[in-house]
Amino acid sequence: MFPFSFEWIWDMSHMVFHGGLWYALGIIGLGMTFCILKSVVDTLQGKGGDSHH
Amino acid sequence: MDYALIPEGRKRCPLWQFVLFIAVAGVVLLWGVYAMFLCWIKGLNQTNMNNAYGFALWIWADLAVIALGGGAFFSGFLKYIVGKDELKNLINYAVIIGFICYSSALLILAIDIGQPLRGWFIFWHANVHSMLTEVAFCLSVYFAVLTIEFIPLILENRQLDKVPFFHNLSHNMHHIMAVFAATGAFLSFFHQGSLGGVAGVLFGRPFGFREGVLIWPWTFFLFTWSAAACGPCFTILVTKITEAVTRKKLVKDNVIELLAKISGWMLLTYIIAKIIDTWYWAVVTAPEAGFTMMDFYTNNPLYGLWILFLEIVLGGVIPALILITPAGRKNKALLLTAAVLAVIGVCVNRWVMVLQVLAVPVMPFESWFMYSPSWQEVATTILPIAYGAILIAIAHRYLPIFPQEPELNPVEQQAG
Numbered sequence: 001m002f003p004f005s006f007e008w009i010w011d012m013s014h015m016v017f018h019g020g021l022w023y024a025l026g027i028i029g030l031g032m033t034f035c036i037l038k039s040v041v042d043t044l045q046g047k048g049g050d051s052h053h
Numbered sequence: 054m055d056y057a058l059i060p061e062g063r064k065r066c067p068l069w070q071f072v073l074f075i076a077v078a079g080v081v082l083l084w085g086v087y088a089m090f091l092c093w094i095k096g097l098n099q100t101n102m103n104n105a106y107g108f109a110l111w112i113w114a115d116l117a118v119i120a121l122g123g124g125a126f127f128s129g130f131l132k133y134i135v136g137k138d139e140l141k142n143l144i145n146y147a148v149i150i151g152f153i154c155y156s157s158a159l160l161i162l163a164i165d166i167g168q169p170l171r172g173w174f175i176f177w178h179a180n181v182h183s184m185l186t187e188v189a190f191c192l193s194v195y196f197a198v199l200t201i202e203f204i205p206l207i208l209e210n211r212q213l214d215k216v217p218f219f220h221n222l223s224h225n226m227h228h229i230m231a232v233f234a235a236t237g238a239f240l241s242f243f244h245q246g247s248l249g250g251v252a253g254v255l256f257g258r259p260f261g262f263r264e265g266v267l268i269w270p271w272t273f274f275l276f277t278w279s280a281a282a283c284g285p286c287f288t289i290l291v292t293k294i295t296e297a298v299t300r301k302k303l304v305k306d307n308v309i310e311l312l313a314k315i316s317g318w319m320l321l322t323y324i325i326a327k328i329i330d331t332w333y334w335a336v337v338t339a340p341e342a343g344f345t346m347m348d349f350y351t352n353n354p355l356y357g358l359w360i361l362f363l364e365i366v367l368g369g370v371i372p373a374l375i376l377i378t379p380a381g382r383k384n385k386a387l388l389l390t391a392a393v394l395a396v397i398g399v400c401v402n403r404w405v406m407v408l409q410v411l412a413v414p415v416m417p418f419e420s421w422f423m424y425s426p427s428w429q430e431v432a433t434t435i436l437p438i439a440y441g442a443i444l445i446a447i448a449h450r451y452l453p454i455f456p457q458e459p460e461l462n463p464v465e466q467q468a469g
Binding site for chain 2: 035
């Protein structure tokens, strides 16, 4: 649910519940976006291959 | 083809043995899938749930696997946040076990809600006054976190790792894994707690009701605590089973003993809190509601004081005392016994907080409500075990799950 949904009410419950959800989803989304973009850049720079961690 | 996928420096069983194992587990899996489709196509009349048991075997299984999967978040917390670096040798397996537990929990919920096509309603039309909404949010997002933690391991497969993009992606995900692990610990704290909170806020059911702090009943904290204590025990237990099945040592003793020690102290502190909680409930909370403690353990064919003894003493005090003792942890039989007892203890706790709560009569003119699951409920509850066995078998065969395995089981490089 987003603040522009008709069911939305600006109260503590909605803000805490959905704020927590978006916060977690935001971290996951940003983290994965960073990893994928950096991997694309690294690959284009010729990094990676048969080496191990 | 099969050999080319097996991680270097690791020996695996012949392909026919592996296929046979998958086939046997696959039969059980298909039985569960058949029952699952019966529930979806014909409806929840396939179950023995009724007006007294809106929650039944599935919800117990759900709460139990979520507690047992707690080894993933707590191991991740210990390794990435606290800095227990030795656990890097077990964290991969803890993640896979957590992934299996949480995907199973979501699958069971998808069957339990009756109309899985409306599963997204809980996100879009969320009831923000329900602890179960928070559970649904955290469970789904934490499953996403576990998937993210699992991906780099999959990408370390011998063939996938040769693809530069996958290699880089795995490498980069490892670098920021602490961020995901911290998010996972945050999510787990709340959904484990809220599952306990559901029973604790039932003021109309004095067997489950507990007092607490602010909006959180004590069961909120006890559930999180018990998951952090017993989840690692389940990780240790599954690791030991895997070692027995593969007839190989996969993790060094010091790693297992470290996790067992932390788990033991968590379990000891948890069980002390649980005993205080039970005592306070028995002498204050229940009498204030007009009951004596024995009202909840008599006049019914199943639930007696034995279940309290099983949960608290056999499943709590004894494993805790074994695990906090160096001699207990070093003795393989005792360690295994403690892990099994802790797993039983937390499963019994979830059973009591889900099913015994519903069995107790609410009105003075009512009798105890007893329930036995239908075969469809049993089959769909066993389904995750078969699914877990298959996923573990595939992961163990094709992924480098245990970093210490080559050192502990040196093999001569095969030609191929």
